[in-house]
Amino acid sequence: MSELFAAALFVFVLVTAVTTALLRDVLAVVVVFAAYSLGMALFYAFLLAPDVAMTEAAIGAGVTTLLLLLTLTKTNRTRPDRWIEGVDLPALAVFAALLIVLVVTLLNSIPAVGDPGAAWNNPGVTQYYIENAYDDTGVENAVTAVLAGYRGFDTFGEAVVVFAAGISSLIVLRQVVFTRE
């Protein structure tokens, strides 16, 4: 039964994604994109990643739509000349062929769901962090040690991205909301 559910979910996400890409009316795209986000949240929930699904629910259903609408108020929404975007079929065929080759060649290197031999289940790595985290970084919490010590540059990059996103949101919001008379 879970295969049937996954298949229906696949169809839904595919249809919403294609519609988001093809519709001409910008406001309609904002609405349809919210439906796509619903499908992705269900996907994360189905793959048993409730934290990611929760984030997608909060961001996709609420914040993204608001931000896109705020952007629309600052730009022009031109009356669409036609219903859907024209598709360049030869380019589409080339891209699809490329994508299929990539997916088929790379699919085998992804470990199966719940594969006990996958990298996450390597006890040596876990044991190393548990034994050496304090001596290496001086941080008592092992999770914090990995986040801010072993992969500190990675976390730093994430912080930069979040900071930049926050600043740009504030710029948009300040012009639309806070400078109102």
Next chain:
Amino acid sequence: MIPGLSGDFVTQVFLLVAAGFMLLAVAMFYRAIVGPTTQDRVLAVNVLGTNTVIVLALLAVGLGEQSLVDIALVYALLNFLMAVAISKFTVERGDVL
């Protein structure tokens, strides 16, 4: 082991109903594609949001993962936000919040 594949009969029924609701979602999305007005699309996506809450609740039982109910609650709380925002956007142009 993939969760849900080896459950008992009731679990399978829950997953089957969830799959049925998912197929319904595809049918509901027809209105969001053809429109013709933005209001039609907003209503369609709103119904899809309610549908998502139902599917999440069914999955919570079918997969035995109680935390999915929390996500369903978040969706139920936030689902109306887009409708309100777009309604304000179309009525008084330039006012979203």
